[in-house]
Amino acid sequence: MITEEEIWEAAKEFLMNPYWKRYYDDAPSEYSKRYALLSFFWSETDDEEKTDEAIKKARELEKHFTIADCRHELRYCGNNPKVLYWKTRIKELTEREGKDNEESI
Secondary structure, eight states, rough: OOOOOOOOHHHHHHHHHHHHHHHHTTOHHHHHHHHHHHHHHHHHHHHHHHHHHHHHHHHHHTTTHHHHHHHHHHSSSOTTHHHHHHHHHHHHHHHHHHHHHHHHH
């Protein structure tokens, strides 16, 4: 099991870098801040079980992400397969939000 101490120990190193500090500080919600911490952790650990646990917890957090959270992740994910994932999530949430607004009329 991952401890808070382990998460913050990994985060310390990342938060010394201005880019990653901004990624964490500018996160639009507590869900995305926690997601950032977990991503710092899984990037630092060599323990496969703990990496899997962190990724599983991060995926649970994604279920609560708003459009702003997804845009934040898209902005910081670089050029990797997650770009398509975040663009798709933004589209899905935008469409869902539009349907919710239509139903309230």
